[in-house]
Amino acid sequence: MKYSDGTIDLKADCTRCAALCCVVFAFDKSESFAIDKAAGEICPHLGAAGRCAVFQNRERLGFPGCIAYDCHGAGQVITQTVFRGQHWRDDAGLATRMGAALSVLRRIHEQLLLLETAKRLPLTGTERERLTSLKEKFLPDSEWTETDLSCFPIEEATREVGSFLKDLRHHAGCLSNARR
Numbered sequence: 001m002k003y004s005d006g007t008i009d010l011k012a013d014c015t016r017c018a019a020l021c022c023v024v025f026a027f028d029k030s031e032s033f034a035i036d037k038a039a040g041e042i043c044p045h046l047g048a049a050g051r052c053a054v055f056q057n058r059e060r061l062g063f064p065g066c067i068a069y070d071c072h073g074a075g076q077v078i079t080q081t082v083f084r085g086q087h088w089r090d091d092a093g094l095a096t097r098m099g100a101a102l103s104v105l106r107r108i109h110e111q112l113l114l115l116e117t118a119k120r121l122p123l124t125g126t127e128r129e130r131l132t133s134l135k136e137k138f139l140p141d142s143e144w145t146e147t148d149l150s151c152f153p154i155e156e157a158t159r160e161v162g163s164f165l166k167d168l169r170h171h172a173g174c175l176s177n178a179r180r
Contacts, residue, residue, distance in 0.1 A: 034062025
């Protein structure tokens with residue numbers, strides 16, 4: 001959702017999400033996760049109220065991957081805007097659809113975060129125009145829909161942002177000198 005100043009909230013608000021990350025993603029038992037969990041399988045630590053039952057003890061119990069994960073606000077947009085407050089617990093078929101939408105919107109939000117960070121560099125006018133143009137690709141004029149997200153050319157758009165950021169490498173020296 002585009003805000004009046006052209007920015008989007010890239011901070012996760014788990015209270016407004018349907019615990020999508022605890023359901024839609026798979027993870028393997030590793031140093032990041034103490035158990036194996038298949039995509040679409042509900043994490044055994046997800047309580048009935050939609051909150052993590054081991055939240056305070058995640059690291060100690062072997063779930064630093066849960067601590068490190070950040071949807072950058074995509075979860076609440078998928079839950080509240082794209083699916084209008086619907087929940088996968090009420091309709092099991094929604095989990096896959098919500099997961100697919102989350103996977104795209106999270107990547108969109110990651111690209112927006114990268115562009116917001118690049119905005120802090122001493123960009124030339126041309127670089128600033130290119131940044132604005134790229135950013136607009138990730139900010140629809142109206143709210144995201146499931147169809148919009150399924151059709152969004154995320155691979156192409158991600159490559160464009162990557163190319164733009166590579167073109168900004170010459171600013172790295174400016175940052176190094178500024179720190180001295």
